[in-house]
Amino acid sequence: MNILIIGGAGYIGSHVAREFLDQGHRVTVFDNLSSGLRGNLFPEARFIHGDILDYAGLLRAASGKPDSIVGSAGGKAGAPFDALVHLAASKAAGESMVRPEKYSVNNISGTMNILNAAAETGIRNIVFSSSAAVYGEPQYLPIDEKHPTNPENYYGFTKLEIERFLGWYDKLKGIHFAALRYFNAAGYDVKGRLAGLEQNPANLIPIIMEAAIGIRKEVQVFGDDYDTPDGTCIRDYVHVSDLSTGHAAALDYISRTGKSLSLNLGSETGSSVLEVLETARKVSGKPIPAKTVGRRPGDPAKLTASSGLAHELLGWTAKHSDMETLIKTSWDVYNKQ
Numbered sequence: 062m063n064i065l066i067i068g069g070a071g072y073i074g075s076h077v078a079r080e081f082l083d084q085g086h087r088v089t090v091f092d093n094l095s096s097g098l099r100g101n102l103f104p105e106a107r108f109i110h111g112d113i114l115d116y117a118g119l120l121r122a123a124s125g126k127p128d129s130i131v132g133s134a135g136g137k138a139g140a141p142f143d144a145l146v147h148l149a150a151s152k153a154a155g156e157s158m159v160r161p162e163k164y165s166v167n168n169i170s171g172t173m174n175i176l177n178a179a180a181e182t183g184i185r186n187i188v189f190s191s192s193a194a195v196y197g198e199p200q201y202l203p204i205d206e207k208h209p210t211n212p213e214n215y216y217g218f219t220k221l222e223i224e225r226f227l228g229w230y231d232k233l234k235g236i237h238f239a240a241l242r243y244f245n246a247a248g249y250d251v252k253g254r255l256a257g258l259e260q261n262p263a264n265l266i267p268i269i270m271e272a273a274i275g276i277r278k279e280v281q282v283f284g285d286d287y288d289t290p291d292g293t294c295i296r297d298y299v300h301v302s303d304l305s306t307g308h309a310a311a312l313d314y315i316s317r318t319g320k321s322l323s324l325n326l327g328s329e330t331g332s333s334v335l336e337v338l339e340t341a342r343k344v345s346g347k348p349i350p351a352k353t354v355g356r357r358p359g360d361p362a363k364l365t366a367s368s369g370l371a372h373e374l375l376g377w378t379a380k381h382s383d384m385e386t387l388i389k390t391s392w393d394v395y396n397k398q
C-alpha cells in the first residue's frame with residue numbers, strides 16, 4: 062500500500078513508519094518537526110515538511126502533489142494514497158488543562174483538516190492514535206472497549222471527539238477508521254534501529270531513564286499509600302514495537318473488511334512504579350535515586366487494559382511489552398546519549 066504517515070517523525074510515528082517499511086509498504090512521512098526529529102526519518106521513505114494546520118499544503122500532500130518532497134522512496138509523486146496514519150497531536154494531559162486552546166487547534170482543527178483532505182483526495186482508510194485517556198476514572202479493570210468513556214482531561218476529550226468525527230466521516234464519506242487507544246507507550250525499536258529520544262516525555266520510564274543518565278536528579282514517586290501491593294500506582298505499559306504491529310494489523314483489517322473500529326492496545330499486565338524502578342536499576346546497574354512525594358490529584362491506583370478485542374479481530378498480542386524488554390530497549394538508547 063501507499064501510506065501517508067502524519068506525525069511519522071515522532072516517537073511512536075517513527076516506529077510505525079519502520080514497521081510499514083519492513084512490511085514492504087511505500088511510506089511518506091508528513092510532519093512539522095515540532096516534536097519530531099529529522100533523525101527519525103528513513104532514507105527509503107519520502108518526507109514532507111508540513112503542518113496539518115496549513116490546509117492547502119496538507120491537501121497537496123494528501124493528493125500526492127506536495128511542493129517539496131525529500132527522499133526517494135518507491136512511491137511516485139502523484140500516486141494516490143491508500144491510507145493515512147494520523148499521529149500528529151499535542152499530547153500532554155496536564156498542559157491540556159491549562160492551555161486547552163492549543164489542544165483545540167492542533168488536535169481538533171488539525172484533525173478536521175486531515176479528515177477533509179482525506180475526503181477530498183479519496184483516501185479511504187485512516188488509522189488514528191487515540192488514547193486510554195478517553196476512559197477517565199476506571200469503573201472496573203481491566204478496561205475494555207465497553208467501559209464508559211468519560212475523559213478527565215481536555216487532551217482525552219479531544220481524542221474522544223475525534224473518534225466521534227471519524228464515525229461521522231465513515232457514515233457520510235465512506236472513510237474506514239481504526240482508532241487505537243494506546244495505554245502507556247514505552248520502549249524503543251527491539252532491533253535497535255531508532256535512537257531519537259521522545260521529546261518532553263511525561264511518562265515514568267523516560268523520566269527514570271533521565272535520572273539513570275544523570276540529567277534528572279531523582280525520580281518523584283507520587284504517593285506510596287495506594288491500595289496496591291507495594292502502595293504505588295500500577296499502569297499498563299505497551300512497547301512501541303507492539304504498537305507498530307498493531308497499526309499494521311489494524312490497517313489490514315479495515316482495508317480488507319471495510320469495517321471501522323475503536324480498540325485498546327495495551328499489554329494487559331500492570332507494573333507498579335516501584336517495580337519499574339527496580340527493573341531499571343537492575344538493567345542499568347545505576348542506583349537511580351527516587352523520592353516519595355504526595356499523590357497527584359486524579360491518579361487512579363490501578364489502570365490496566367483488556368486487549369481482547371485486538372486479539373480477537375486482529376490476532377494481535379503484545380510480544381515485547383514485558384518490563385525487562387521495555388527497560389532494556391529504553392536503556393540501550395538513553396545510555397548512548
Ligand SMILES: NC(=O)c1ccc[n+]([C@@H]2O[C@H](COP(=O)([O-])OP(=O)(O)OC[C@H]3O[C@@H](n4cnc5c(N)ncnc54)[C@H](O)[C@@H]3O)[C@@H](O)[C@H]2O)c1
Nearest residue numbers: 068070071072073093094095096097112113149150190246
Ligand atoms: N506516548 C504515549 O504514551 C501516547 C499514549 C496514547 C496516545 N498517544 C498519541 O500518539 C500520538 C504520537 O505520540 P508520540 O508519543 O509519538 O508523540 P510525538 O510528539 O513524539 O509525536 C507527534 C508527532 O506529530 C508531529 N506534529 C505535531 N503537531 C503537528 C502539526 N500541527 N503538523 C504536523 N505535524 C505535527 C510532531 O512533530 C511529532 O513528530 C499522539 O497523537 C499522541 O496523542 C501517545
